[in-house]
Amino acid sequence: MTNDAVVVEGLTKVFNKNLVAVDHVDFTVKEGEIFGFLGPNGAGKTTTINMLITVLRPTEGGAVVCNHDILKDASGVRDCIGVVPQEYTADEDLTGFENVILCADLYGIPRDESKKRAEELLQLVELTKFKDKQVATYSGGMRRRLELACGLINRPHVFFLDEPTLGLDVQTRAATWNYIRLLKKQFGMTIFMTTHYLEEADMLCDRVAIIDRGKIIAMGAPNDLKESLGGDIMTLSIQDGEADVSDLIKKVSKVKEVKKQDGTYRIKVVDGEETAPTIIDAVRAEGHRVTRLSLTKPTLDEVYLEYTGRSIREEEESKEGFAAQRMAMRKARGQRSMGMGH
């Protein structure tokens, strides 16, 4: 037995005998970390999470969640996990408080204890004022917070968050991150989350796995992944558009790669802040004048681009603003994935 919170080996799910949603995935989530599963829609994130929370049976492979095998000891797993699904699952007809108590009952927590915990959790997510209001009157952000409270009622060892900020606006998303951090600090559990927001993975996660078309294509701490790209990106323009100083720049140490595009130079460089003055000096020494210079730290977007050849933003942007449609697609996928006979 390991001390790792989640150990996944060769986990595979094939729907309808030909749609490979998750393809022999291996990874380990360490005790106490926030582990992010990053990928575009349809990459297999939710399918993976559903297998880990024992709602979906793997076609092949398996996993151990807090030392319980998801296949042999599903109820052991269920006892020690908390889940916040992608959908708003709180009952609209019930009040916030009633919803949390319902969740507690599902874990068989005695009523006096569950009342205490419910009050405490609702306070943490700042819903105490609204706890006796019907959930139908809640905003999207409030509902997310309610889901967080519900998911933590059994004091889970591993907390699963499936797209915790899906469909929220930018401010609410940032606020939700704060709640997640706060709850993590309060209860110290391991968090496994999926997201297709790069900045979310970057802000929250200790380590991320990038998943695309059912396969993990990169894994590591966000900073390591970014550094694995080989450095910062510098763009530079000189006054004389005709001249080519590429070779000149290449000679500077720590410069990895130089590309000239439409009169500007795109330079991949290690330790950009320190190398930039050296580059400027080298260009000046040959009598050229630098007119413009910018330095960007690599983002996970560039990591994603590097590994998949596509930009996650491009994929997202075409869908952004069609949240409803996206949800409909998820539902449709859900139907297919359930292998409905009728």
Added chain:
Amino acid sequence: MNENKSNSKNPLHGLWALTNRDLKKWYKNPIILLLGIIQPIIWMSLLGKAMNLGDMFTSFSPQLPPTIPQEQIKQVMSELSKQAMTQIFGTADYFSYMAVGMMSFVVMFTAMFSGMSMVFDRRLGFLNKVLSTPVARGSILMAKIFSAVIRALVQASIVLGIAYLLGLSVSADFTVLNLLGVYAALFLISMGLSSIFILIAIRSTKQETQMAVVNLLNLPLMFASNALFPASLMPEWLQTITRINPVTYATDATRQLILYNIDTHQLAIDFLFLGAFAVIFSTIGIVLSWRYLTK
């Protein structure tokens, strides 16, 4: 960290919580309750009152030899009518006959729609959340069945109350015990029927399918039973269907208990059939829920 010990817990934990959730959704929206009983009430008060079968014999002028005095004809016809109704319908009043049938009707409808909430729970992700908790899979299904049963019984009580106000002729030896018997019969049929319809919905995400199934089955179940009309007058092939239709047994049991002088033998058969029906289908439901709730 993890304070829950699975072995110290009641294996049925969560059953009442889930049942209560469905019930709360129902009684917090009185409009749903109202819509559920409005149909049987329309049937009963319009069709039941309109089909005044007893008056068929007395409200026409038969062409008979003029030697028989009119007065005598009237008397004979009236007597005939009474005897025919009592022998065939068991009561002189068609309204009472079908009003009791309407209790089966409302129970049947509630059970049929119970599958819908299963479909919605799956679609909205609630079912997945519940499946990720240590609630027994069987409890998830039983909660659906129980909430349907409780809803059905409440609605049937309302229908019975309204029928009484509209002139239901309750038998002379009706006691509280009879009433308990009525509830027992309706409990069993709604348990069996809702098990079937929840089973149909167990893996479904399409409410359209559920609607189609309900539409397909409601009239056959209704008409191929004694709920509206005595099976004894039906053609043989139809009688065969009524004999396997649980609605027939529930309706017969409730009629015996409310309207008739109880035929103990027949009532025992009714309860045996209903009991077996409820036990068999709810057991199948629990067994299949272990296998099929999780995909």
